[in-house]
Structures are given as C-alpha cells and as structure tokens.
Amino acid sequence: MILETGFQAREAIRSKLWTGPTPALAPGYAQANLVILPSKYAFDFFLFCQRNPKPCPILDVCEKGDFRPILTAPTGDIRTDIPLYRIYKNGVLIEEIQDITKYCTDDMVSFLIGCSFTFENALSKAGVPIRHIEEDKNVPMYITNIECRPAGIFSGPMVVSMRPMPEELVKKAIEATEKYPKVHGGPIHWGNPEEIGIKTIDNPDFGDAVTIHKGEVPVFWGCGVTPQAAIMRAKPELVITHAPGHMFITDIKDEELKGL
C-alpha cells in the first residue's frame, strides 16, 4: 500500500485499509495530537494551550460542530481519519474505539496539537540519536514540578519527554528543535532531572525507561501529554483524543512548520 502523502494516509485510514499506529505513514508529513471537547470548555482549553505553547502548541482548531482542519488538512475529517480513538468520561478512560461518530455532535470543538515526530526527524537529520527509537520503545515521559499557567478549568504540571545524548550534541539538539515552535520547540531543561522535580529518571511516569549511557545528558522537551493531563484533572463529562501512536496526519510538511 502506497501511503506517501497525508491525503493518501487519511484516505487509507478512513476506508479502514489502515488500522494500526501511524508513525511510519506519509514520511515527512506532520502528524498531530487530537483533543475534542464540548464547546463550553473550548475557550478555556484554547487559552490553556495559548498560555503554554511549549507543551501545547496549537496546529489547528476546528469551528464548533465542524470536523475539517482547514489550516492543516482541508480535505480531512477528524471523525474518521484517525485509526484509533480514546473516549474519556469525567476524566476516566472508558473505551478505545475506531468509530467516534456517535459522540460527535454539533456541539463539539476539535483541537490539533503539534507532535514530537516532526522534531525527532529534525534531530535525526542533525545527527542526534533518538534512544527510544533505537531501543524500539515508547519515549519516556515525566511529570515535572513546573506548573503550567492555568486557564479557566484547566491546570496542572508540565509533562516532559526525555531523550539522552552525549553532552557535545546538546547544542545541536537545541538548535535543531528551536526552529520548530509549533511542535514543542527547544528543550525546556537539560542536565540534572531533580531541578525540574524528576526524582527517578529510571522510572518514567508514562512510556518506557531508556538506556542513558555514561557521559550522556538527559534533555527534556514539553510533551503533548500535558494537555491530556490537564483535561483528566478538569474532568469534563466527555473528551475524545487519539489513542497513543495513532495520530492525525496533516497535509503540512515537517519542513513547513519551521519557524511558524
């Protein structure tokens, strides 16, 4: 199956020809995290993201009751173009499903949030190793002691992802990712994990632990799990997200997100 563009990948997902995780699809096209909320929470969530752009960089927001991301995938449909979704009720995950049409009323608002796949491509190109990819694991993620700026009902700590690297590559990693503010931008911290409240680097709060070789420095980036954590704390009656690794694929090339 040739799924080279965002458009082709979405068609394959929509027609259920593709039902698995998305990282390998449409290389070079930006993938996005999804959050769908009842409209009464939409302004607060928009504001939470605007105030915390490192962990919650907004790529696109749909109109109330509309499911077309007009900036990033005008031919797309949020309701059908993701292989697997999660349904949260009152902050609790109740199911993982392929078809969310029954939940998608005229009252829902959809947000697409930048995903670290884009900047991992940039890191690789800059010669920085991506340990969790080398070890075929999920990226390790940690809850920090850095509080996000609250907005309305949403608040919570920043969650970060971590990639270890030799000290001499840290500068390269910063430079490579700072160019992509729409996909978390530059790291928020590097070096001693305790400075941001991480006590056990070998025991991440989400994802898998990865090997940190002697002489390597852990480097931390704002993570798209942050808005999900804030949502879980706020406990809206209904929230729909993508399932981990099952992202929305846009028409935007990774390169186009540079400097936006």
Add this chain to the structure above:
Amino acid sequence: MILETGFQAREAIRSKLWTGPTPALAPGYAQANLVILPSKYAFDFFLFCQRNPKPCPILDVCEKGDFRPILTAPTGDIRTDIPLYRIYKNGVLIEEIQDITKYCTDDMVSFLIGCSFTFENALSKAGVPIRHIEEDKNVPMYITNIECRPAGIFSGPMVVSMRPMPEELVKKAIEATEKYPKVHGGPIHWGNPEEIGIKTIDNPDFGDAVTIHKGEVPVFWGCGVTPQAAIMRAKPELVITHAPGHMFITDIKDEELKGL
C-alpha cells in the same frame, strides 16, 4: 513626568496623570491593541485571530470576567490602564470615553493584539525610513482584496498598513520585521498595489496619505485594524476597543517579542 517602564506608564494612565496618546511613553516597551467582547463571541474571535496571525497576532487573552493580562502585564488592569476607549454597539461607534467600568461585566473577555509600534522601532534601527513619522501623520491603511480566513461570525478583508521606501531597503525591511511574528511579522506584499486590490494609493481607507518619492516601493504589512473591521461587520451587541493611538502598554520589551 518620568514614564520609563510599562508599569510606570500604566500607573500614570490609571491615575489620570496621563490622558493623551501613548506612542511616546515607555520607549522600548511593547504596546498593544485592545478588543473586549461578550464571552459568547470569545471563542470565535480567538479562532479568527489564530487563523489570521499576520493581521491579528495575539499577545495575551484574559480569562472571562478577568481584566489582568497575566502574560504581558500581570499588574495591569485592562479597564483602567488605557487613556481612551471606544464603545461599539451593534457595529456602530457610539462613544469615546475614559472610563469603561460600567461596561465591564463578569461576562467580558479581553484580547491584546500586537501593534506595529514594535516593528517600526526595528525598522528604524535597520535604517529604514518611516515616512508617516517623518511627515507627522497617521500611517496610511488600505482595505485589500485578500480575504481573511473566516471563523464563526467573524470574516472580512485583510487591512494593511503601508510604508514606502527605496527599493534597495525592501530586503532590510523584510528581514527586520520577519523577526517579530507577534507584531504582524514580515510584509504581506510589496510593489504594485493593484495586485492586492488597492486602486488609489493616494487615497487610503484609513489614516493619511504619505509622500511616495520617485523610485520608492510601497511595502504592505498586515494591520491591527483588520480584527476591528471583522468585528464591525459581525456587529456584536457590545465591543470595547482602545481609541486609535491610545494603546495598552505591556511589561514586555520590544526585543523580547523577537521570534516569539
């Protein structure tokens, strides 16, 4: 009166020690356009700005019923820290007043939008002349044939400001302003005005005509009048804005807006 910082300028305005236009106050501190709307329009307006960042770059958004801009001036108060406001009802300007407290209910949402003063400082530093300042006029502004991306009830053409300059300075002007995406960023057009639907460059839709010397090229930037034009078209029952030239002065230095 020494009004060197944003804080000092706001204090002077709040206590009515300063009641005039703001451009000369607190040099180097970013000034902002203000829009206050009933909360039912806040999501749509937020989305309109997010979709049209060149003319409508958002600097800060207050919570519903709150009037403190926590990102850009946490000690400020939108209701008292601007020397002169405009009240629009159903899209019609009904008064210009110093005190808006009677209009500021718990239901209002306030937006601060980037203002071109910041990038004009950058242009000056880059050696680009600012004709309307030289001629002591308002910047000339034009309605273009470029439609903004609509959002909810808001739609309309992009309004641009124009600064003429010798052709050899255009590149410098682009470079100087592209660094400031939060204050309109780089120009949206330069050269033939008709290409963006401007028929009479000597007769601007807003502001004053300025001299264009032989061999000079008109350069056009997205303008903060764009959201006001969209609001006037949408005709919400109540909108409060700053009066022209009477801006909100933030704690953010112009330099800090670089690259944000």
